[in-house]
Amino acid sequence: MxxxxxxxxxxxxxxxxxxxxxxxxxxxxxxxxxxxxxxxxxxxxxxxxxxxxxxxxxxxxxxxxxxxxxxxxxxxxxxxxxxxxxxxxxxxxxxxxxxxxxxxxxxxxxxxxxxxxxxxxxxxxxxxxxxxxxxxxxxxxxxxxxxxxxxxxxxxxxxxxxxxxxxxxxxxxxxxxxxxxxxxxxxxxxxxxxxxxxxxxxxxxxxxxxxxxxxxxxxxxxxxxxxxxxxIETADFARLAEAADSGDELVESTKNSLTGKQLIIGADRLDYSKGITHRIEAYERLLIEHPERRGNISFLQVTPKSRSDVPEYAAMQKQLAELIGRVNGALGSADWVPTRYINQSLGRSVLAGLYRLADVGLVTPLKDGMNLVAKEYVAAQDPEDPGVLVLSRFAGAARELKGALLINPYDSEMTARTIERALSMPLDERRERWRGMMDHLLTHDxxxxxxxxxxxxxxxx
Structure with missing residues (x-):
């Protein structure tokens, strides 16, 4: 050979x-x-x-x-x-x-x-x-x-x-x-x-x-x-998520903090291609148009720093922190923060466990070659109670993951409506959408x- x-x-x-x-x-x-x-x-x-x-x-x-x-x-x-x-x-x-x-x-x-x-x-x-x-x-x-x-x-x-x-x-x-x-x-x-x-x-x-x-x-x-x-290594990642769901301290404490709340998760390297600010703006619109959701959902955004020596990335980090601070200040309350923002790397097993907890995976790049976060989110789900993937049509993964709800990240109104649809989706439909995507990822790993x-x-x- x-x-x-x-x-x-x-x-x-x-x-x-x-x-x-x-x-x-x-x-x-x-x-x-x-x-x-x-x-x-x-x-x-x-x-x-x-x-x-x-x-x-x-x-x-x-x-x-x-x-x-x-x-x-x-x-x-x-x-x-x-x-x-x-x-x-x-x-x-x-x-x-x-x-x-x-x-x-x-x-x-x-x-x-x-x-x-x-x-x-x-x-x-x-x-x-x-x-x-x-x-x-x-x-x-x-x-x-x-x-x-x-x-x-x-x-x-x-x-x-x-x-x-x-x-x-x-x-x-x-x-x-x-x-x-x-x-x-x-x-x-x-x-x-x-x-x-x-x-x-x-x-x-x-x-x-x-x-x-x-x-x-x-x-x-x-x-x-x-x-x-x-x-991705689909089967291995699924096992990692299942183990973290019951065995990781941070995942367990996050689960306990969500009692009675649905979780939306986004996980991206800090980059202008990922559409993170567009995502926050769509989430803000959701909370404005559906005030009944306030206090009943939580959005976790994990965004490790990236290329800090490039000026555009330093400016982006400041812009994102200010946007999240504005949304939290305007729509939050003494006992509820709309967005939890983590500006550091998390271990792979922790991320897998957090994906499994989330009712909605929000992946909204303005342009992306593939986006493996979308595939990892699908692989991490509980087959009996899977979450819903909301995915930008401008990610390469949208060509494969037919069970995702596709959005245009530039349209915050449509994205907000799609997040609401994902949060309200019946269990049977969630299982059907997830099963098709998971079967594809198990074959095409x-x-x-x-x-x-x-x-x-x-x-x-």
Whole structure:
């Protein structure tokens, strides 16, 4: 079996007992490496050095898997990661041109770090290796490897959305990014809509397009591209939620505090793509239009800090705290707070237990590649008394989770009505909607996603 080489911006190292970090992606990729008797996982160590020129690979072997880590210089971190990746690619791929801040030096830093990764990785690759590269940080990596004579199969999976052509071409160096993607043998997108956007970008620029089922031709290369919706470790997460429901102290105390109240939950990393302020405004409208709900429901919003060194995120944190404070001050009472706001990370088992407690899972991104919170919420539910998923139609998960109540997060009035419908939904309908989604997730879990992509990547040329 060919050796599997994984490259990602960050590398999730196992714990002292050799267990992979919590989270479906890390678990699935570790399992794929072990299934092949080991392999190589390369990426940034997370460490930043004050001086340039010290970048090299530090290798360690754990349970038969070789982890190859490199530090970044402070300049590389600022230009590659905080700069072009997260202040240009991230907002543009999420259709937020207004938030993109392009600078030529940051663009140069992005391609420079990808050249660094290629310089470090290329000498370690063998002709029959299979290389799987992940996410928007490393789009140019295959092209750089090809220039260094690497001929093995290279695949790429984009975890975030691919934008429509009108959005993409507003980005300086868009053609360089588009051309770099065509250096891969297999391209994976989250949804059929992302794949269609990519195909339209090729057609719009008159550089290529589909020539068969999943087969594309562009920039003098033939490659495969398809939708490979990422998922979660469904059965494991369901067991985790069931255990936390009766065995976790924080979950138990939260349950006790909800006596006689229904719970709505939102859990998101702090990011403008998640629609958190729109969600709070819809919840406020619900309380205004249904005053009988006051004191009888509680909204728990879990939002860990994210990318605090990027100014837009610091401003967003302040805006969200002020909005929640206004709603609580205007609509709360001495014995009831409308919104419980947690601005810190919670453990995976705690979150699973809280999802299981919640009568409504509120997932309202303005744009999202997939959104695994939606899938985790479904997996965490009690089969006998499941909650209702209220889901933005702009999340990739909406293409799969047919039992969710879909909303337009920009329409706070409609979202408020949908939350009220979810809170009032009869048990039989809740069970029917949940069962269909859960059956799908049990079949299409993260291992299925991993095997599906690798089957395409390992297919004969």
């Amino acid at each position: 060919n050796r599997l080489v994984i490259v990602s911006n960050r590398v999730p190292l196992p714990d002292e007992d050799g267990n992979p970090p919590a989270g479906g992606l890390a678990v699935a990729l570790h399992a794929a490496l072990r299934k092949r008797g080991g392999g190589l996982w390369m990426g940034w160590s997370g460490k930043v050095q004050t001086e340039a020129g010290t970048e090299q690979l530090e290798e360690m072997e754990i349970e038969g898997i070789t982890y190859a880590l490199t530090d970044l210089s402070e300049t590389d971190y600022n230009e590659y990661y905080a700069g072009f990746a997260n202040r240009v690619l991230w907002p543009i791929f999420h259709s937020r041109l207004d938030l993109a801040e392009y600078a030529r030096k940051e663009m140069s830093g992005y391609f420079r770090v990808n050249r660094l990764f290629a310089d470090l990785l290329a000498p370690r690759l063998q002709e029959d290796d299979v290389v799987w590269i992940h996410d928007y940080h490393l789009i140019p990596l295959a092209e750089e490897l090809r220039q260094r004579g690497v001929t093995c199969r290279i695949g790429f999976f984009l975890h975030i959305p691919w934008p429509p052509s009108d959005i993409l071409i507003a980005m300086p160096v868009y053609e360089r990014v588009l051309k770099a993607l065509c250096a891969y043998d297999v391209l994976g997108f989250q949804t059929d809509l992302d794949l269609a956007n990519f195909s339209e970008c090729l057609r719009r620029e008159n550089v290529g397009g589909p020539v068969g089922e999943r087969t594309f031709r562009a920039y003098d290369r033939t490659f495969e591209a398809g939708a490979f919706p990422i998922s 993260v291992n299925h996603w991993c095997e599906d992509f690798l089957a395409a990547l390992n297919a004969p040329r």
